[in-house]
Amino acid sequence: MSNLSYQILPNPDDNTHEVRLFVDGIDWIEAGHLGLDPPDLVRELTREHRNHLTIGRCGCGVLGCDDLVVDVQRKLYSVEWSCLNRKSAVFDAEHFDSFVATLVKDNSWEPVGRTVERHLNEIFAGRKTGDGYAFDWSSTRVEPNVMTLSVTKNGHQKLLQFSWDGETVASALSRGQQFLQKQFND
Numbered sequence: 001m002s003n004l005s006y007q008i009l010p011n012p013d014d015n016t017h018e019v020r021l022f023v024d025g026i027d028w029i030e031a032g033h034l035g036l037d038p039p040d041l042v043r044e045l046t047r048e049h050r051n052h053l054t055i056g057r058c059g060c061g062v063l064g065c066d067d068l069v070v071d072v073q074r075k076l077y078s079v080e081w082s083c084l085n086r087k088s089a090v091f092d093a094e095h096f097d098s099f100v101a102t103l104v105k106d107n108s109w110e111p112v113g114r115t116v117e118r119h120l121n122e123i124f125a126g127r128k129t130g131d132g133y134a135f136d137w138s139s140t141r142v143e144p145n146v147m148t149l150s151v152t153k154n155g156h157q158k159l160l161q162f163s164w165d166g167e168t169v170a171s172a173l174s175r176g177q178q179f180l181q182k183q184f185n186d
């Protein structure tokens, strides 16, 4: 059985991070592809019915451009990954599950802006603005010291913004709570 491990690196080109995946110590994603941003990979690894798993994205950074996808075969005691031009990898199912659990809990890579996004995404999840727009995502990476929230209604997107100090989670969360009460009162 193979060993699966990861390393999370910043990708300054598009202001994301990437998760490199190592099978028995060898980079399984290989040069030319970027790893997924950590929350994207977590979403891939934790969704139901995952016969295919996107583990890498095009070197340009865009998901859906030239994804690296593996076929996943889950059996009682093993998880097998196979894809073109690579030797299949077989993991012990318990080892694989604990790998996923560790990655899901790992926030150690986050700059403060990403920690803020994670908290705000939880706070705003499922909420709607007074005029019926549903929350999609938050980003500290659009403008410095500005929190950007995407909301949509019938396919129409709006971006809402509020300021924060750019440095502390506490500042962002208290500004976020005020914003929530004022704007998301549906």
Ligand SMILES: [Zn+2]
Binding pocket: 058, 059, 060, 061, 062, 065, 066
């Ligand atoms: Zn591309």
